[in-house]
Amino acid sequence: MIRVEDIFSYSAKNPLLFNQYLFLFLFTAMFAGFTILHKQVRARNFYLLLFSLFFYYKCSGWYFLLLLFSTILDYGCGFGIYIVKEKWQKKLFLVLSISSNLGLLFFFKYSYFMVDSINGLIGTDFKEYNFLAAFANGMVGANFDIHQILLPVGISFYTFQTLSYSIDIYRGRIKPCANIFDFAFFVSFFPQLVAGPIVRASEFLPQIRKPYYLSSSGFGRAIFLIMSGLFKKVVISDYISVNFVDRVFDTPEIYSGFLNIMAVYGYSIQIYCDFSGYSDMAIGLAALLGFALPINFNSPYKANSITDFWRRWHISLSTWLRDYLYISMGGNRKGKLRTYLHLAITMLIGGLWHGAALKFIVWGGLHGLALTLHKLWTENVKVPVSRWGNYASILITFHFVAFCWMYFRAADMYTVKLMLSNISTNFDFMGIGSQAAAYWKVFALILIGFAVHFLPSNLKNRAEWWYSEASYAVKITIFVTVIFVIYQATSSELQPFIYFQF
Numbered sequence: 001m002i003r004v005e006d007i008f009s010y011s012a013k014n015p016l017l018f019n020q021y022l023f024l025f026l027f028t029a030m031f032a033g034f035t036i037l038h039k040q041v042r043a044r045n046f047y048l049l050l051f052s053l054f055f056y057y058k059c060s061g062w063y064f065l066l067l068l069f070s071t072i073l074d075y076g077c078g079f080g081i082y083i084v085k086e087k088w089q090k091k092l093f094l095v096l097s098i099s100s101n102l103g104l105l106f107f108f109k110y111s112y113f114m115v116d117s118i119n120g121l122i123g124t125d126f127k128e129y130n131f132l133a134a135f136a137n138g139m140v141g142a143n144f145d146i147h148q149i150l151l152p153v154g155i156s157f158y159t160f161q162t163l164s165y166s167i168d169i170y171r172g173r174i175k176p177c178a179n180i181f182d183f184a185f186f187v188s189f190f191p192q193l194v195a196g197p198i199v200r201a202s203e204f205l206p207q208i209r210k211p212y213y214l215s216s217s218g219f220g221r222a223i224f225l226i227m228s229g230l231f232k233k234v235v236i237s238d239y240i241s242v243n244f245v246d247r248v249f250d251t252p253e254i255y256s257g258f259l260n261i262m263a264v265y266g267y268s269i270q271i272y273c274d275f276s277g278y279s280d281m282a283i284g285l286a287a288l289l290g291f292a293l294p295i296n297f298n299s300p301y302k303a304n305s306i307t308d309f310w311r312r313w314h315i316s317l318s319t320w321l322r323d324y325l326y327i328s329m330g331g332n333r334k335g336k337l338r339t340y341l342h343l344a345i346t347m348l349i350g351g352l353w354h355g356a357a358l359k360f361i362v363w364g365g366l367h368g369l370a371l372t373l374h375k376l377w378t379e380n381v382k383v384p385v386s387r388w389g390n391y392a393s394i395l396i397t398f399h400f401v402a403f404c405w406m407y408f409r410a411a412d413m414y415t416v417k418l419m420l421s422n423i424s425t426n427f428d429f430m431g432i433g434s435q436a437a438a439y440w441k442v443f444a445l446i447l448i449g450f451a452v453h454f455l456p457s458n459l460k461n462r463a464e465w466w467y468s469e470a471s472y473a474v475k476i477t478i479f480v481t482v483i484f485v486i487y488q489a490t491s492s493e494l495q496p497f498i499y500f501q502f
Helices: 004-007 022-039 041-083 085-122 131-140 155-170 182-187 203-207 216-250 257-288 304-313 316-329 336-354 356-380 387-409 411-423 430-439 440-453 457-469 470-491
Strands: none
Touching: 004 022, 022 041, 041 085, 041 155, 041 182, 041 411, 085 155, 155 182, 155 203, 155 316, 182 203, 216 257, 216 457, 216 470, 257 387, 257 411, 257 430, 257 440, 304 316, 304 356, 304 387, 316 336, 336 356, 356 387, 356 411, 387 411, 430 440, 457 470
């Protein structure tokens, strides 16, 4: 039963998620209004802007004011960069945009990490101080905890999004947005706001003024993406997580090496289904509203090298890091040694983007090292690759990525050490049969997840095309069946999307 207070109030314990029935109710109600306004472009955009801000409020409470601040700041900086004549003046506005955005990101995301690091290095006992909470307490008589700093949902995503706007104007690639409402709509568009894909202004802003159009096949494709995203998230990712992966990663020492390594394989498909499932839903929801979002995943575990993996995994982030960080440092224009250094630094920062902890730095460092070694290999070794050699490359790449996922998922470096120790010294070959029987449902889902992932792309594309071209009776029948399966698989507590924490 959905209550009125559930609709309009924010709950920190129960933020709004795509896989909630409340979101389905709110989206359906919003879409009903959208069908009335969709031909009036300005009214449609303003309506979607209001819903997007409401959606973000339901996700993160009063932090939606921070989103508004970033929007106003970067809109002003973008205009400043465009209208001033002197290069130093343009740089001044660019520096204001970059320093303000990264300053807020650093404050909310890395304060605990920095304070703990300083205390550990020099033996002090500094405490975190939330000056924004203190300001709010003084200004409006609020009662926020000044020693608690909560990470706003999606801040890493919309920060990179607004930064790309300012940088692209500075580079002369785009002109500033005509009005602040259009820019606010670009920043806050709800399908991709909290976990991507990271959309660039050059991709999204031209769509804002276009008339709404959605063909019958386009509608079918959107529903197919939403269904497949929900299925990946709820049926595969959540079930594997709750019933196996979380238990092993929480206490790896009480499980055999075999179960530890199966948890690594499980997490590899869990994080893929979780994140690509969100991206599928975001792309599908945006398509229903007449907007195209960029693809974010392209069968990443089919990659035959670590470079190929990053062309397929979280594509909007990897291309952002390439275009705005790697190239800004000099890319491959400063000689081979500097190129390798730029790759390593880019991935270290990419690791740190995911979280303020040593394990993320190690994760990024391992990927940076692998990218550097692969580039060194391809530049100096010219060996024709056979079909079986390509399969071997895919297998090696996948296992390297899975190994790195241990650092990404584990609570700390000690947990990784325990898991590696168990895998190498306590594998328990004799007990594999009984352990597999005990977790057969989980292992079956892991196998299904990988099997579907490794299906030929043309086969998956044909399934999408078949559904999009099917009759409405067939579409509805399949949709109802999938929703029923998802409902049966839903755990008692809804699992948040993994990338919400970033």
